[in-house]
Amino acid sequence: MTLTLALALISWQVAVGGPLLAVDTGARHLTRELRTALHSLLLNHLGVGLSDLGGPVPAIPLLFAAAAFAARRDRSAGRARWWLPLPAAVGAAALIPLLVAPAKAWFARPGPFGVPLTPEQTGWYPSGHTATSAVAYGTAALLLGRLLAPGDRRALYTVTALLCLGVGAGLVWSDYHWLLDVLASWCVAALVLAALAATLRRLDRAGGAPTGD
Template structure:
């Protein structure tokens, strides 16, 4: 994004095509708004509260770890996005003023809020079908937020993709931390007895 090139040219050709799509303005605006702090963060807070309550009630070892790790991931959104926006200084689509559109903050907020909520709720769902549906719903919701942002002309497509990639890795970090430090002593003893 720092230099003009074929990827940026393709991105700036794709943006107007999506902006001119048939998705109604109202629906696109609603989808874009789902990435806002006022909607996404309370949603994640509810999932954090529920997962913490369920884990504590069930006596899960380090029941607090997954909720805290997810909250830290949400706190990382402005810490990572704002400096990147300043460093890259990408201009917005036509009609948007100034710079600082890459990566998309709304997309990052949605990715962590809805992705983090899905990660917190997965252990409490029974059956492969319910888990699969939750993951599909999370993916569609995040795709919808990105589509709404581009359709309304708030971001270029690669602004959205950059946030998906960056905060997808942040969520992978949450999973790794919980997998490493959230297992009880019995799990470590079982691992120690396994042949290497």
């Protein structure tokens, strides 16, 4: 409920140009001041590199590789629903553009540089790279986490969360997206992953798949 309300609030403010957008301008101003003060090529390249991790490549191939590995492990263990990770990965990959592309077209928000959208552009809100990384890497972590002991699973989830945070930070640092673009996509991804996690738990219990417990 909290995530849904946060997403609705951010979307409303973006649509009407509300006062919450001051968060974006403040974050952009602070980020640019830090970039100027630090004047670090390493940090700038790191920001771009982290941003690139949110692209369809490498996020989607990694998701499919994780799903194939999880399905193979489940099949080796003799699980009836060993194929479950495969449609889960395909569904997650297909869901990303279905959720993001219409929203980008609807809000048609210009990017941090304030340049008007060209006819072929659909807008910056919400962030596609943020959604892609969070949903793809998050789904991969959920599929692999089913196979791990609790401690290893927590470590995997922590690393995945840090990676997704890094992608969002890189996008803001590099002026590729407004902060609220990133936050909205995290809300969307969290809702998708929460639903997927609940579905996987239910199907695993019904099919006797390993849970790592």
